[in-house]
Amino acid sequence: MPEKLPPSNPLKQIVSTWIKKIEQAQKYKRPFNDDAREAANFFDGEHNFMWKDSYARGERGYNASISPPAFRMQVNKVFELVEIFGSVIYHRNPVRTVTVMEHPEIDPSFLGVQPPDPMNPQPMDPQQQQIMGIMQQQQEGKMGRRVAAELLQAYLNWTPVELSLKTQARKVCNEALIKGAGTFWTELVTLQTSGDSQTPPVKMVGSFYDSVDNLLIDPDFDNMDDMLWCARRMVRPLREVAQEYGVPEEDLKKHLNGTSDIRADNEPRDRAKGKKKGKTNDLVTLYKVWSKCGAGDRLIDAPKENKGVFDALGDYAYLVICEGVDYPLNMPPAVMEEPIDEQTGIPASLLARAAWPIPFFADPQGWPFTMLSFHTKPNYAWPISHIRPAIPELRFLNWAMSFLATRVATSCETMIGVSKAADQDLKDQLLAPTQGGFKIVEISEMMGRSVNDIISVFQMPQVTKDLYDIIAAVFDMFDKRTGLSELAFGITRAQYRSAAEAQIKQENISIRPDNMANEVEDCMSLLSRREALASRWLLTGEDVVPVLGPLGAVAWSQQIESRDLVTLTRDFLYRVEAGSARKPNKSTRVEQMQMAVQTLGPLLQPLAMSGVVDPLNALISDWADSLDIDATPYLLPPPPPPPEPPPLGLAPPSLDAGAVPGAGEVPPEELAMQGLPPELQGLLMGSPDQIPSELQPPPP
Numbered sequence: 001m002p003e004k005l006p007p008s009n010p011l012k013q014i015v016s017t018w019i020k021k022i023e024q025a026q027k028y029k030r031p032f033n034d035d036a037r038e039a040a041n042f043f044d045g046e047h048n049f050m051w052k053d054s055y056a057r058g059e060r061g062y063n064a065s066i067s068p069p070a071f072r073m074q075v076n077k078v079f080e081l082v083e084i085f086g087s088v089i090y091h092r093n094p095v096r097t098v099t100v101m102e103h104p105e106i107d108p109s110f111l112g113v114q115p116p117d118p119m120n121p122q123p124m125d126p127q128q129q130q131i132m133g134i135m136q137q138q139q140e141g142k143m144g145r146r147v148a149a150e151l152l153q154a155y156l157n158w159t160p161v162e163l164s165l166k167t168q169a170r171k172v173c174n175e176a177l178i179k180g181a182g183t184f185w186t187e188l189v190t191l192q193t194s195g196d197s198q199t200p201p202v203k204m205v206g207s208f209y210d211s212v213d214n215l216l217i218d219p220d221f222d223n224m225d226d227m228l229w230c231a232r233r234m235v236r237p238l239r240e241v242a243q244e245y246g247v248p249e250e251d252l253k254k255h256l257n258g259t260s261d262i263r264a265d266n267e268p269r270d271r272a273k274g275k276k277k278g279k280t281n282d283l284v285t286l287y288k289v290w291s292k293c294g295a296g297d298r299l300i301d302a303p304k305e306n307k308g309v310f311d312a313l314g315d316y317a318y319l320v321i322c323e324g325v326d327y328p329l330n331m332p333p334a335v336m337e338e339p340i341d342e343q344t345g346i347p348a349s350l351l352a353r354a355a356w357p358i359p360f361f362a363d364p365q366g367w368p369f370t371m372l373s374f375h376t377k378p379n380y381a382w383p384i385s386h387i388r389p390a391i392p393e394l395r396f397l398n399w400a401m402s403f404l405a406t407r408v409a410t411s412c413e414t415m416i417g418v419s420k421a422a423d424q425d426l427k428d429q430l431l432a433p434t435q436g437g438f439k440i441v442e443i444s445e446m447m448g449r450s451v452n453d454i455i456s457v458f459q460m461p462q463v464t465k466d467l468y469d470i471i472a473a474v475f476d477m478f479d480k481r482t483g484l485s486e487l488a489f490g491i492t493r494a495q496y497r498s499a500a501e502a503q504i505k506q507e508n509i510s511i512r513p514d515n516m517a518n519e520v521e522d523c524m525s526l527l528s529r530r531e532a533l534a535s536r537w538l539l540t541g542e543d544v545v546p547v548l549g550p551l552g553a554v555a556w557s558q559q560i561e562s563r564d565l566v567t568l569t570r571d572f573l574y575r576v577e578a579g580s581a582r583k584p585n586k587s588t589r590v591e592q593m594q595m596a597v598q599t600l601g602p603l604l605q606p607l608a609m610s611g612v613v614d615p616l617n618a619l620i621s622d623w624a625d626s627l628d629i630d631a632t633p634y635l636l637p638p639p640p641p642p643p644e645p646p647p648l649g650l651a652p653p654s655l656d657a658g659a660v661p662g663a664g665e666v667p668p669e670e671l672a673m674q675g676l677p678p679e680l681q682g683l684l685m686g687s688p689d690q691i692p693s694e695l696q697p698p699p700p
Contacts, residue, residue: 010306011327011336014296018321021299022231022287028219032382034060036179036212039387042394043079043178048072050398069406075397078387081484082177089517090173093160094576096528098153100145101571108135145571148559151548152532152572158547159531163189163206171209172372173520180385181212181373184523185232186358186530188538203543205534207370207527215369216287217381224381225365229291231321232369237281245320245329252284254324286322286329290368292361295319295354312344313354316361330354358534362565370530372523374516390481393474400471407463483512521576529574536560536568593626611639 038060041049051068055061108131160166172182184207191202214234218227242249295310295317296302310317320329327333330353338347360366373383387394478484540561541553548556560568597619604616613636624631 009326010297010309011331011333013303013306014310014319015321015323015326015328017296017299017302018287018289018319019323020301021229021296022216022321024219025216025231029216029382031380032180032384033213035385035388035391038391039078039178039180039385042074042387042391043076043082045074047074050074050395051402069402071405071409072402073398073405075394075401077394077397077478077482077484078178081386081482082174084484085177085513085516086170086173088513089520090166090169093166093169094521094524096153096156096160096524097575098149098156098528098532099573099575100142100149101573103138103142108132144559147555148563149572151544151552151556151560152535154552155535155544155547156528156531156574159204159206163204163208165207168207168209169520169524175209175212176372176374177386179212180375180383180388181371183210183212183215183372184208184370184527185210185368186360186370186527186534187368188358188534200542202546203539205531205538207531210369212371215371222379222381224371227381228293229289230367230369231287231289233285233287235283235285238284239281241284241286241322241329245332247325247329247332251325252322253282284322286320289317289319289321290356290360291315291317291319310346310350310354312341312346313351316356316359317354318356319354358537359565360530360533363529363533363569366530366533368530370523370527372520374519386482390478393478393481396474397471397478400467400474404463404467404471407467411461411463524576525574528576529569532572532574533565533568536563536565590626593623597623608636613638 041055049055051072056068168184172184174182176182186205186207189204189206191204192199210232214232216231216233217224218229221227238249238252241247242252292315293299294315295313296319297306297308297310318330322329331350335347335349335353338349340346341348344351356368358368360368374386375384377384539556541557544556545553600619601616604619607613608616617635620634620636621631624634
């Protein structure tokens with residue numbers, strides 16, 4: 001380690017080095033950005049963006065020599081795809097589950113430890129005592145992990161509602177469908193619940209949407225799992241940035257008055273030059289960098305005289321870069337004037353300032369963002385858009401429909417031929433506007449000729465059916481590329497010949513949505529893992545009192561705060577319940593519950609007759625939930641408590657004279673059915689004919 005810092009400004013050189021890396025990351029991302037920008041234009045761009053010279057005559061254009069049509073339109077198939085697929089794959093917040101990684105159960109006898117015999121106790125040797133101690137310690141650790149899993153599960157299922165995860169996730173899903181990827185960023189949220197400054201703010205950990213346009217990754221690797229740094233582009237008010245990092249506003253204002261060459265590929269050049277004008281506040285652009293390859297002093301472009309200066313920071317470094325500012329915002333120059341630590345060779349406060357705010361690196365491939373994508377691309381880290389394979393068909397559809405609309409407008413024109421020798425008064429009448437759809441033309445003198453000799457009406461040729469067939473064929477090609485078939489809209493051109501055919505088509509149409517829903521569930525599972533790690537690092541027992549209660553807060557301090565980050569990610573499985581995020585299929589759910597009632601109802605009746613009504617009531621509740629009705633009137637009441645025994649010395653009451661035991665008793669089957677509506681009795685007894693029509697399952 002160097003005894004003192006070099007005379008040159010190492011912070012300024014770190015900034016210049018990272019700016020070069022950010023520019024290289026932008027170039028590496030350009031193919032993805034071009035596809036994303038084109039797909040976004042087909043989603044919500046201007047109706048005539050395809051016909052502008054910047055696109056039509058550019059590298060991706062098709063219209064270099066053909067004159068554009070008079071009527072320019074856009075067939076917005078991308079909007080249809082996003083609305084249909086997006087509403088299916090993420091319909092509600094999923095249920096998060098946290099389970100404990102179970103260690104294998106090992107019989108102590110295989111390790112030479114015999115269970116103690118109470119009749120003939122024998123002393124254990126030191127090895128057996130050690131094994132028994134390990135077994136006891138493992139059992140106690142297992143109980144502690146189960147408590148920690150319940151605490152994490154309760155918290156992770158509370159924050160999605162409080163922080164509106166559904167709104168954030170729908171934005172991510174839409175962007176992933178259009179551009180190819182969407183990103184969540186896991187971070188701490190501090191909410192001031194009252195105007196009183198004495199009231200402490202509420203801290204919560206959540207995940208939030210940010211456009212994938214603002215994400216940059218290491219361009220050295222074609223696999224995102226291998227990258228060594230990432231950066232997030234952010235635009236924030238100048239005053240907010242100055243207060244957060246404790247830097248003078250004058251330094252940031254100098255940056256606003258300068259020029260910047262770093263910009264996103266989809267950002268106009270005039271927005272990147274000089275000051276980004278805000279409507280409310282002065283805005284500043286900064287880049288947050290999470291590095292797994294050090295602070296940047298050993299990168300390939302770093303000056304030789306500064307190599308190794310910041311080795312004491314380690315491989316995991318965090319920097320906030322603002323072009324035009326000669327130092328990272330989280331490392332102001334005043335820090336370099338602090339005393340140098342003899343062991344590290346750098347100021348002591350730099351270790352805390354350059355540390356990751358949340359140590360996501362404790363998790364394999366851990367980063368502060370979680371990406372949702374559906375299609376990977378070989379030999380390229382960035383995924384491809386769901387729209388990209390169908391872009392050629394989409395261009396042709398917009399092109400053909402625009403020319404078809406122009407042709408329809410041309411075919412609807414009425415051309416009138418008038419003799420050149422006709423009076424000018426007659427020509428003026430033909431050009432005059434009509435009233436009520438009728439036009440009266442007065443011809444002053446025929447001169448022995450018929451009207452057809454003076455006026456002729458020409459009919460334009462009709463649009464041929466071939467053009468419609470071509471467009472329909474291209475529509476079909478687009479649907480096959482994207483999975484947007486007619487069944488997704490609930491439309492069928494031909495009647496099904498059998499129930500089996502309907503079932504096969506229904507299964508085939510759900511292949512792509514089911515696969516996308518699985519990708520969303522995997523992403524949400526990883527997201528819950530990220531949030532659990534951040535909650536362990538940032539939250540204390542006081543922060544979780546509103547969620548877990550006072551006793552849960554104490555357990556949080558004992559079982560969560562004291563737990564190592566590595567064991568937090570290794571000892572627990574973070575999952576979301578399968579299908580809990582996607583839109584439910586009501587007709588299938590109703591059909592399944594009708595079958596479950598008919599199958600399980602007779603099996604649960606003996607339990608209900610013996611007084612165990614909970615399983616049957618659970619079945620009734622699920623059946624009523626599938627029909628969106630209240631299950632309370634259908635639930636069986638719990639059995640009455642057993643009668644108290646008679647006092648000692650008193651004989652039990654005798655039967656009345658002539659009474660026969662068992663006479664007048666209701667059969668057990670009828671007794672279990674008493675109080676249930678007729679339609680539910682019909683289901684339990686296997687008689688669907690007694691079910692009212694409104695409770696019948698819908699036809700397939």
